[in-house]
Amino acid sequence: MLRIKNGRVVDPASGIDAAVDIWIEGGRIARVAEPGSSDHGGDGGDDRTDDRAANDGNHGGQKTARGDDRGEETLDATGLIVAPGFIDLHCHLREPGGESSETIESGTRAAARGGFTAVCPMPNTRPVNDNASVTRAILERAAAVASTHVWPIGAASIGSRGEGLAEIAAMQKAGIVAVSDDGKPIATAKLLRQVMEYCRALDLAVIDHCEDASLFAGSVMREGRQSVRLGLPGMPAATESIAVGRDVQIAELTGCRLHVAHLSTRTSLELVRAAKQRGLRVTCEVTPHHFTLTDEDVLYDTHFKMNPPLGSTEDRTALIAGLADGTVDAIATDHAPHEPASKQVEFDRAPFGVTGFETALALTMELVHAGRLTLTRMVELFTSGPARVLGRTRRIAAGEPADLTLFSTDHAWTFRAEDSASKSRNTPFDNRKFRGAPIATVVGGRVVYRREA
Ligand SMILES: [Zn+2]
Ligand SMILES: [Zn+2]
Secondary structure, three states: OEEEEOOEEEEOOOOEEEOOEEEEEOOEEEEEEOOOOOOOOOOOOHHHOHHHHHHOHHHOOOOOEEOOOOOOEEEEOOOOEEEEOEEEEEEOOOOOOOOOOOOHHHHHHHHHHOOEEEEEEOOOOOOOOOOHHHHHHHHHHHHHHOOOEEOOEEOOEHHHOOOOEOOHHHHHHHOOOEEEOOOOOOOOHHHHHHHHHHHHHHOOEEEEOOOOHHHHOOOOEEOOHHHHHHOOOEEOOHHHHHHHHHHHHHHHHHOOOEEEOOOOOHHHHHHHHHHHHOOOOEEEEEOHHHHHOOHHHOOOOHHHOOOOOOOOHHHHHHHHHHHHHOOOOEEOOOEOOOOHHHHOOOHHHOOOOOOOOOOHHHHHHHHHHOOOOOHHHHHHHHOHHHHHHOOOOOOOOOOOEOOEEEEEEEEEEEOOHHHOOOOOOOOOOOOOEEEEEEEEEEEOOEEEEEOOO
16 A cells, blocks of 8 residues: 655546545555545455555555555655656657667656656557567567556558558557557558548547658758758748648548647647547647747757757747647657767758657646646646547546656756666757656556655
8 A cells, every 4th residue: 555645636637636645555546535534445445456466566665654554655745746647649669679779678767757657659660560469579578677658559551661551450459559650651641541441440549740751851950041041951841731731631531530749830730720620539749849949949969850840939839829728639758769879970860859758747847837838737738638649548536547647846957868767868958957857656556766856
């Protein structure tokens, strides 16, 4: 039995914002109640203890205090927000095939340090996760070494090559939670239609990396005044929104759920907003780097090179408005580690992508401190928002999995890339000073991360 006490529980899905304690038993939330109330009300929880004994929280709570009765451990959350466990819908763990940049072990350790309790790795590994045996191998590895839950995303097409359909139904049985060819867009409208007809029947969301390949070709940043100034080839904002327009229409045609990955432009956001107003099942995510930085920040530093590229100030302002008003469903990191040597090249030769697990919460807190996002909305964007995209729920209530994120809204700290748990260092936020940090991460009732001082 683990008791999280003295915290402020913020759970938008249950409508809770109150000082309540949480009791955890056998990997599940046993009870949520006012502090000071009796801890003898484990109503019905006891009979579930035996079959979940393997998940018992006792071995994970090394920093927790042991109470004097009934062996109850406590985790003191004084001054902290206790939220449902954060979910990252979009990351790259690089295993199998890219272990010099990241592994399931190192990536999920970084995720836990960032407050995430579940992460969804994209299928562009080597081999691509386009069949059930790769899915199973990822899940087996995760069961052995991961700090967080790993919810894999399966490829839409074989090898993500944009030709034949991948083994989507078999992968779903093996445990994928959505489908995507991320790294690239789903190649053609015809293929997208086939994927969506299939996924509609399976009730799986199709996540698309929206990009018009012909406009993208050869470019390394957003086209605009800054790309001209730097003399770097740029892609126009329409590279993304043209594809969003295509995808929304195919979603309407098929009735399938569409989720737009790393949405980065004002026009794309307007298309999603209009689709939602028409009642289509269209959702989107925004990354912290896109709501924090703009193309003006791009000099020749390859740590500012990602795809989609950083946009204009107008785009950034629109994304923040979308986060606040509900048009955006989730904040996702698109954590894309690249080993240091690969980024130590000229800007136009470097791979696209930045790491993101350990800075996501603190970057979002910047919006909260600036009064541009409420705390409740922030929690929603990391919890019930992404869960809904996957057709799931995320809330704090008796019987729910004990996945919880404890964070401080004012802890002052400086992010140092060299201290990251990730195997890679490609972040544009090295040495950034933050106010607000993840303090403890609880996965299945186990404290998998606890911030030192
Ligand atoms: Zn992508
Ligand atoms: Zn990605």
